[in-house]
Amino acid sequence: MLPGDYDHLPDAKQILGEHLFTKVEELYPQQASHITGILLEAGNQEVMRMLQDEGLLRRRVEGAKRVIDEECAKTEGNCLEASAKDSLGEQLYFQVQQLGSHHCAKVTGMLLELSPDTINSLLASPQELQRAVRKATATLLQEQPEDGYRIEMDEEKQELGEELYCIIEEAHPELASKLTGMLLEMDATHLRQLLDHPDKLNEKVQLALETLKAACLPT
Numbered sequence: 001m002l003p004g005d006y007d008h009l010p011d012a013k014q015i016l017g018e019h020l021f022t023k024v025e026e027l028y029p030q031q032a033s034h035i036t037g038i039l040l041e042a043g044n045q046e047v048m049r050m051l052q053d054e055g056l057l058r059r060r061v062e063g064a065k066r067v068i069d070e071e072c073a074k075t076e077g078n079c080l081e082a083s084a085k086d087s088l089g090e091q092l093y094f095q096v097q098q099l100g101s102h103h104c105a106k107v108t109g110m111l112l113e114l115s116p117d118t119i120n121s122l123l124a125s126p127q128e129l130q131r132a133v134r135k136a137t138a139t140l141l142q143e144q145p146e147d148g149y150r151i152e153m154d155e156e157k158q159e160l161g162e163e164l165y166c167i168i169e170e171a172h173p174e175l176a177s178k179l180t181g182m183l184l185e186m187d188a189t190h191l192r193q194l195l196d197h198p199d200k201l202n203e204k205v206q207l208a209l210e211t212l213k214a215a216c217l218p219t
Helices: 012-027 029-040 044-052 054-074 076-096 105-112 116-124 126-140 155-171 178-181 188-196 198-214
Strands: none
Touching: 012 029, 012 044, 012 054, 012 105, 012 155, 012 198, 029 044, 029 054, 029 076, 029 105, 054 076, 076 105, 076 116, 076 126, 116 126, 126 155, 126 198, 155 188, 155 198, 178 198, 188 198
């Protein structure tokens, strides 16, 4: 059987986003959330390149910061609002992380769509924040909120996941859960094709491994 709940398995973009946020925060802590959001739009492959090349990362960060600064320069009020939102974003990210959410970057982004007053209220109330995080996670994973927001997976995909796990575990026992979770982002039809073609499956597993290594996860 496949160990653990699937909602505990991070996807590639989440892993890269959280690692990228940490890097950006070292350069521009007040604008880390905004800059990270811009950089993530470049796609997973480009983000991996940034994480592997400090020079490239700095150039991309500086470019994103210029875009933000130019937007801010147009309207002082917008600049102040953006700065305040960045500050709230950093506080939110930290609090969401403390709650043990496995989708910190995405959940934080969803909560930042709320009004500043609502966000401040959530930050002031751990219970309300936890409730909001659960709701955001439920929406993110398209689950039916039931029994503590447990995900009811499609039976077919559950079976495919178990088959995938058994195969991946033979070569990568310590990372089998993470790798399986990343592959389960694909639809069931694609997963069946991978199971029917070991070479293609191995290619996807290797790509997932590269993503984990780029995010500096233990291997």
